[in-house]
Amino acid sequence: MRVISFEGHGQSGLGVMADEATFVAVQEIAPELPNTLIEVLQLRDGIDHIRRALRPGAKAYRLEDFTLKPFLQRPNALWALALNFKSHIAETGLTTSLEYPQIFLRTPASFVGHAEPLLCPPPELARAYDYEGELGVVIGKAGRHIPIDHALEHVAGYTCLNEGSVREYQIQNRQFGLGKNFEASGAYGPWLMTADELGDPEYQAVVTRVNGVTRQRAPLSDMLFDVPSVVSYLSQGYLLRPGDMIAMGTPGALRPASGDVEGQDISRQYGPFKTPGLVHMHPGDVVEVEITSLGVLRNTVAADAPATYRIA
């Protein structure tokens, strides 16, 4: 089952994909359910409430007529992993513990939904605005001190995630802080695919494309810390809650093809680590993150407003 959050034509709510192009509105098939995914996940039986309400003949809406929103809105925590693929560790030249995952947080406002614009900082602020294709793991059932062999029972499903990062800010000091939390700098979607449908994500791959050129591709089995071990680790200190998400980290850059001038010319790179095959995101770029068997998150990059004072 693929669950979306949609908006448009004066409507908003949860939907379930009926096929590749259409969805049914949860509010129409199950008007007794709450209208946000976090609230549904908080119910006993969680997302199964939606599954049970599905039946043939429900009215189908065309996906292209609506906007997809980040379906988690404002959970308690959006966890993220740094340096969780050996290929990314190698290209950055950074070190990380092999015993404990490297964890930081992002705010809800740092993420947009599928097809919403990603905001590229104005060049006078930063130039190294980078994609990070990742698996997003959505918690379905609360738990504390979760054993590794029970961890996947706490996962509602998975999504594609672009953990967009502003490198100049990320390295201004020891903690990543603002560089991982620029306004609308990341994205997730297009949907939550339930865990039963995707199966074990270890068998899938993450792929990132910029303007059609594949820039990252790695099997998810290459992760240093897999989903069960990270779920278990976080729950040692923190009650994982329905609607929390974990961004599992990004792989390194693919070697650029011989004719790929942009990917080969590292003099065009402004970030702290320069590596062949890495390109920054610029206004107008189309960036895709695919998790195989799950779907493709696609966003166009737009220029953020100039760096002038404004009161919102």
Add this chain to the structure above:
Amino acid sequence: MRVISFEGHGQSGLGVMADEATFVAVQEIAPELPNTLIEVLQLRDGIDHIRRALRPGAKAYRLEDFTLKPFLQRPNALWALALNFKSHIAETGLTTSLEYPQIFLRTPASFVGHAEPLLCPPPELARAYDYEGELGVVIGKAGRHIPIDHALEHVAGYTCLNEGSVREYQIQNRQFGLGKNFEASGAYGPWLMTADELGDPEYQAVVTRVNGVTRQRAPLSDMLFDVPSVVSYLSQGYLLRPGDMIAMGTPGALRPASGDVEGQDISRQYGPFKTPGLVHMHPGDVVEVEITSLGVLRNTVAADAPATYRIA
């Protein structure tokens, strides 16, 4: 004006302190206002709506009959600063940029309210559970690219904050991650004091007491980065929102008095940096963070549940 979030006797909502022991309920003097501080701050004129509704003769409730809650609930961002006092930098032996503040995030669930129990991890997980007395800055008015000389116009007010930290987890890898986000490991309160009442926090001091012994005391003018510069910095990348908070960092330990065996005996310390005058928090301790002229946040430490699997 001092604004609280109260709960008890089947009621919950915002209150305004009438004197040291009583408060009036905002819902009774201004039933048209929303019932959460973030929603009030989001209104045009924000907290002034509450101020205008105050009048003599409103029913007063006794503070001691109610529980105080974290008054921000779930804002988009709870920012925090690492190493923002020279005395704390010196005692840790760590380095930090003098040009850019060191920023990380905490989740709402890592904080409790005034007089609610702080949770000490079970000793098999961690022993270096430390207080950090800090100034909390609450954003009132949204803004982006805020110039330093306009920054205080975006501040609704201030609070006392205990940025409780689990050192063993904080140092497991490069990013603080979980060690700064243990469940109910920190606190803020007892109230939001509006900026007009406190004035410039540079003229105040932060004081931390454990079981009546003063362990931290520093003028807020000792901060490496002051409130306006941090507000301005964050707004370069992020739209600061009403109800966001910034924890401004903690000072170093005071030298222990000659008869203070606990404070002098650094062999009792389990953390990564050992310094005279630092004591860890243990179940039963009473920990106070005072911001002078603002108030005292007081919490008793309780033992968190043992590290056994539970589904919440």
